[in-house]
Amino acid sequence: MNTVKLVAVAACALLLLAACKNASDETRLKRREVLYHFNPIAGDCVALFGEGAVRKSTPAQVLADLSERLDNLAYIGIENDAMHIDLPWPYDDIDVPVKIEKNDDALRINGIHGKIALSFTAYALDGQNTVLRLDGKFCHPMPRLLKENVLANCIKNIVKKIRKARD
Amino acid sequence: MTDRFALLVIPRPGIDELYYRLDEGMVAGPGDIVEIELKKELIWAFVRETTGDLPAALRELPCKPVRRVISDTALFRDRRETAFLEWLARYYLYPFPKLIKQIFAPFISPSLTLPRPTDRRDACSRPHEPAVLTDDQATVTGRLAARWRSGDTRPTLLYGVTGSGKSEVYAALCREQFAAGKQVLYLVPEVSLTAGTLRHLETRLGKKPVLLHSYLTPKRRFTAFSQAQSGEAELIVGTRSALLYPLPGLGLIIVDEEHDPSYKNIEPPYYHARDAAVMKGHLLGLPVLLGSATPSSESWHNARSGKYHLERLPRRPGDRPLPPVRRFPFHGETYLPSELVDAVRDSIARKEQTLFFVNRRGFSTLALCRDCGEIQKCPRCQVTLVYHKRRDALRCHYCNFSRPVAPCAACGSEELSLEGTGIERFVATLRELFPGAAVVSIDRDSLPNETALSKELAAIEAGGHDLIAGTVMISKGHNFPALRRVVVKYADFLLTLSDYRAAERCFQVVTQVAGRAGRFDLPGEVWVEALKGDHYVWNYLPRYDYEGFIEEELSWREELLLPPFSRLAVVKIVAPTEEKADEAARAIYDELRKALAGRKVRLLPPVAPPLQRIHNKHRRHLALSAPSLSAVTPVLERILAAHGKRRGIVVTCDIDALSTAQI
Incomplete structure (x- = not known):
């Protein structure tokens, strides 16, 4: 009986913690913070998860807004199936041929050599806000912190641009 | 829970990093300097990071304790500052522990103490005369300040003709940063330029800048560093080494005369302070302002391609x-x-x-024997000796060797003619x-x-x-x-x-x-x-x-695919004899040729540089250029690791070398 109680208490605690975390992220998103974090993965790669909320929008609108602005994004710009990644001097910028897949739920940009992959999805946060989410991977021999800087600035800038269009 | 272990950077050859234990009550954080015992000797070490637990492979092994924390306050508390140094070490192919040693070794006395900063309240406010900006200067200042306030920290190249008042723009931008409670790092290429710069800034800003360069005595340098580190100093004027020190309240980096080759370190690590400043700005999210009347080809190219903003001051005040x-x-x-x-x-x-x-320099640039025609050269270096009248001697400008004018080193004749001016x-x-x-x-x-x-x-x-x-x-x-x-x-x-x-x-x-x-x-x-x-x-x-x-x-x-349209690296080999230098250069060349086969790299065979012998050491250079050095760097790292430790032979690599003909 005691074991059952303990398990129940632990489960409740975990649920509560998860709820707190979600609530906290949700609050931060509602406060218009752009959230992101990174994980180093094999080789010279880093994985990014980032999201930011856009007011007065639906997921479909946010993805459509993003789709329209691919050529005008800071740090990455996509034109004619090629992505131009801005890197700080003394690194040269990178131009990567990419394949873009669009459907109702997501917009995926994949470098043809597999060194960069960005997947944008959107979901409704509440009746007013939609969250644009980016799951990405970037491989380059530059130091990890630089890659993180580029990706973080990229998601922040994308969210800012779409907000500007919507707000 | 406090961390129980510290990963330390050990400033000793052959050892890079070791874990040490932090005993109860001892508080040390990343960026601190601590005292440890290594091979029965007390030495200092730099805390790279702290952790609650050791990696699995090390848990069963004994772990020595940190004896004490030397620094009162963390020197590199901001992780991004350490990340900048790590970037610099990695990009310029220089061991991180050696870089840390170069930065801190001058400060730490044999008794493992840091000097106490002297109480020099130089940074206090004084009466000042702010300049009235011309229209051009005011426009540029306003645009830069607005851009930075909006969060756009892309570097800016300020191209202004000589005498157009770039320094007035710098002073006005410094004032903006001070008003926001920020520090400004103002880099100048040479120590000889600092006196005039200091006077001008002091007059304009009413603050005596703190000077930070490698010609200061360790104590004065530490005092300057402490004032900068504590935030007491708002304006730090320094040469390239000033960039390596952490400044907790830094808001702007100005690189004056950005085209000047003195910003490039001529010994390992061969970092370029202008480029490193741009990177520091990127990592710390700070604006960087590069100024010149004759910008470097790299900066102009970067401005033209949109990597930098470009601002112009096309005329002098009053036309x-x-x-x-x-x-x-x-x-x-x-x-x-x-x-x-x-x-x-x-x-x-x-x-x-x-x-x-x-x-x-000197009186005559060469001494020629009238009998045998021999040009007098330094016995230790492959360079012509210069006659200095004040000392009545022939001198080598590279190793300071000095000797009387006569006799001729080749035939013993007393008849020497002093040529060149x-x-x-x-x-x-x-x-x-x-x-x-x-x-x-x-x-x-x-x-x-x-x-x-x-x-x-x-x-x-x-x-x-x-x-x-x-x-x-x-x-x-x-x-x-x-x-x-x-x-x-x-x-x-x-x-x-x-x-x-x-x-x-x-x-x-x-x-x-x-x-x-x-x-x-x-x-x-x-x-x-x-x-x-x-x-x-x-x-x-x-x-x-x-x-x-x-x-x-x-x-x-x-x-011709030359920089800035390609990147240049020069592998430098220094050996005690000509044969050894040739042998090592050949071996490295063969290895590089194999490793880089099929890549877009131009690899030139080893050559003797213009100054092929300095201090009795023979030198060979091996240049390679490529559209990007990213793919080449791991190969060069491997070469340096394999050849850098051979007895008597020193192999280094100058990344983004300014010239193939460098000394």
Whole structure:
């Protein structure tokens, strides 16, 4: 009986913690913070998860807004199936041929050599806000912190641009 | 829970990092300096990170304790500052522990203590005279400040003609940063430039800047560092090494005279302070302002391609014209046209100054044996000895070897002829030509220290000398109100060097020197002596048409795939004998050729550089260029690891080398 109680208490605690975390992220998103974090993965790669909320929008609108602005994004710009990644001097910028897949739920940009992959999805946060989410991977021999800087600035800038269009 | 272990960077060859235990009650964080015992010796180490647990493989092994924390406060508490140093070490292929050692070793005494900072309250406010900005200056300042407030921290290149008031823009931007409670790091290429810069900034901002460079004694440097680190100092003026120190409240980095090659370290780590500043700005999210009247080809290319913002100051205040340039041919080492001699005489009578730029030290640039024709060379270095009259000796400018003029090292003859003209001989000529004129020489041999230099510069500013002869020390950053005329001897001598950057350097040096004239009410004029009058530099230089020149220069570079359209790395091999140097260079070349086969890399066979022997060490260079060095770097890292530790042979790699013909 005691074991059952303990398990129940632990489960409740975990649920509560998860709820707190979600609530906290949700609050931060509602406060218009752009959230992101990174994980180093094999080789010279880093994985990014980032999201930011856009007011007065639906997921479909946010993805459509993003789709329209691919050529005008800071740090990455996509034109004619090629992505131009801005890197700080003394690194040269990178131009990567990419394949873009669009459907109702997501917009995926994949470098043809597999060194960069960005997947944008959107979901409704509440009746007013939609969250644009980016799951990405970037491989380059530059130091990890630089890659993180580029990706973080990229998601922040994308969210800012779409907000500007919507707000 | 406090962390129980610290990963330490050990400043000892052969050991990079070790874990040490943090006993209960001991608080140390990343960036601290601690004392540890290693091989029964007490040494200092740098805390890279702390952790609650050891990696699995180390848990069963004994772990020694940290004995004490040496630094009172964390020096590199901001992870991004350490990340910057890690980037620098990695990019320039230099071991991180050695870099840490270079930064801290001068401070730490044998008794493992850091000096106590002396209580110098230099940074307090004083009365000041803020300048009234011209329209151009105000527009640029306003645009930059607004851009930075909006969060756009992309680096900016400020291209302003000489005397256009770039330093007024810097001062105004410094004031904005101070008002926001931020610090400014102001980089200058050379220590000799700091005196004038300091005076100007102090006058404009009412704050005595804190000076940070490697010529300071360790104690003074630590004091400056402590003031900068504590945030007490708002304005830090320094040379390239100042960039390596953490500044917790940094809001802006200014790189003045960004084109100057002195920003490139000439020994490992071969970092370029301008490029490193741009990277530091990126990592810390700070704006970086690069200023020059003759921007480097890299910066111009970056501005043109949108990597940097470009701001212009196209004219001098009050639309004062740039001094007209007149060319005269080379007719001898000390030749000056009679028209120029007459003009100088008139100026002396009117108490106006003339500056002669002669970029050669000593009296005679070579000593030739009249009997056997041997040119006297340094026995330790493969360079010609220069005669210094003041010491009546032949001297080597690389190892300081010195010997009497005679006898000839080859045949023992006492008959030696002193040829070529250095600044000492030129000053003697000036004294003969213009008897009674007050002549001062601004060069490293006449003014061996900062105090003597500052004194003479102040005297020139006060109009105390009629004629000024100077080497590169006088060429930039100075403002002389009574200066009427600038004369540049051997103006395009640099064009005779086999260096792809020769034209760029020539344009920069001559423009900078010429820019000293006509900065105040007195109209200026410039006379330049040309050896190669048909070179394309001369199509642009007399009109100060930098943009025209650099566009033509870049078109050549692009066609020949030279920097900035490719990246250049030079592997440098130094060995005790010529055979060993050749052998090592050949082995490295073969390895590189195999490892880089099939890649877009141009690899040149090993060559003896222009100065192939210095300090009795033989040198070989091996240059490679590629569209990007990212793919080449791991190969170079491997080569350095394999060859860098051979007895007596030192192998280093100069990433983004400024020249293939570098010494």
